[in-house]
Amino acid sequence: MSEQRPAETPSNPALAAEARIARTAVTVFPLLVLVAGVVGYLAPGTFKPLAPSVPYLLGVIMFCMGLTLTPPDLASVAKRPWAVVLGIVAHYVIMPGAGWVIAHALGLEPELAVGVILVGCAPSGTASNVMAFLAKGDVALSVAVASVSTLIAPIVTPLLVLFLAGSYLPIDAGGMVLDIVKTVLLPVILGVMARKFAKSLVAKALPVLPWASAIVIALIVAIVVAGSASKLAAAGGIVFLAVVLHNGFGLALGYLAGKVGRLDDRARRALAFEVGMQNSGLAATLATAHFSPLAALPSAVFSLWHNVSGAIVAAWLARRPIRD
Numbered sequence: 001m002s003e004q005r006p007a008e009t010p011s012n013p014a015l016a017a018e019a020r021i022a023r024t025a026v027t028v029f030p031l032l033v034l035v036a037g038v039v040g041y042l043a044p045g046t047f048k049p050l051a052p053s054v055p056y057l058l059g060v061i062m063f064c065m066g067l068t069l070t071p072p073d074l075a076s077v078a079k080r081p082w083a084v085v086l087g088i089v090a091h092y093v094i095m096p097g098a099g100w101v102i103a104h105a106l107g108l109e110p111e112l113a114v115g116v117i118l119v120g121c122a123p124s125g126t127a128s129n130v131m132a133f134l135a136k137g138d139v140a141l142s143v144a145v146a147s148v149s150t151l152i153a154p155i156v157t158p159l160l161v162l163f164l165a166g167s168y169l170p171i172d173a174g175g176m177v178l179d180i181v182k183t184v185l186l187p188v189i190l191g192v193m194a195r196k197f198a199k200s201l202v203a204k205a206l207p208v209l210p211w212a213s214a215i216v217i218a219l220i221v222a223i224v225v226a227g228s229a230s231k232l233a234a235a236g237g238i239v240f241l242a243v244v245l246h247n248g249f250g251l252a253l254g255y256l257a258g259k260v261g262r263l264d265d266r267a268r269r270a271l272a273f274e275v276g277m278q279n280s281g282l283a284a285t286l287a288t289a290h291f292s293p294l295a296a297l298p299s300a301v302f303s304l305w306h307n308v309s310g311a312i313v314a315a316w317l318a319r320r321p322i323r324d
Contacts, residue, residue, distance in 0.1 A: 059182070115287050124278070142270040159173065276306065
């Protein structure tokens with residue numbers, strides 16, 4: 001879910017109102033995704049034919065993300081390279097590794113195993129920065145890590161999938177590179193350019209971007225669930241367990257990585273969400289295009305669960321004092 005990032009400490013009525021909007025979006029979004037999943041399961045004939053549109057839907061989400069990026073977001077990378085590099089390394093080591101371990105430990109069939117690993121190899125989730133804000137974390141660091149992890153995904157994600165999932169199914173890493181460039185990198189760049197050259201128009205659109213992204217992600221989930229509806233009853237339980245473990249490890253180890261790297265508490269909170277929350281829309285798109293609807297099922301479940309768990313963890317952290 002792409003969103004206009006709120007300021008870190010809402011100390012005036014306008015920022016407080018923006019914080020309320022962020023909390024509402026985070027609360028409503030999982031419900032919207034859950035409803036979409038149920039509808040996709042009950043009416044697969046309606047959504048299954050829409051599978052070819054999934055890459056274009058993801059492009060819309062990433063374009064919205066590009067619209068929210070500003071030069072200060074990218075400049076923050078240069079100001080604190082150690083924290084950003086730590087976040088990127090933690091993200092692309094912890095989540096792919098955890099996905100591989102969980103797939104082996106649970107004895108998942110090849111398509112589901114590849115699906116879980118693919119989710120782990122995706123860049124940071126597009127709702128991670130608002131979770132960091134709600135948890136009183138370092139929003140600037142969150143945005144920097146999410147942006148860089150997305151920009152390098154065309155190279156890193158296919159290589160990791162090839163290395164970790166190649167023993168399960170044949171992997172077309174070159175095809176993945178092209179798909180990620182077309183559905184992620186180009187839309188983000190176009191969004192950044194649109195914000196630069198159409199500032200007034202984009203400023204008017206920013207408040208609706210979280211909802212537009214939420215609706216599109218929900219539609220992707222409905223399509224993915226519809227594609228694997230016939231196997232959902234048999235595979236749903238083990239997939240849910242894998243997703244809960246995967247996301248839980250990411251949140252906990254992301255925070256721990258910040259602690260090991262001697263970052264402050266606000267930065268640790270940000271890294272928890274940057275590591276634990278994935279761009280499940282991209283994972284679903286790649287799984288559908290390169291493998292099967294069943295391989296995309298972990299992505300659909302992850303899309304729901306990481307927003308639920310993220311909101312819970314953010315609320316819990318927000319009640320805990322910041323430790324210097």
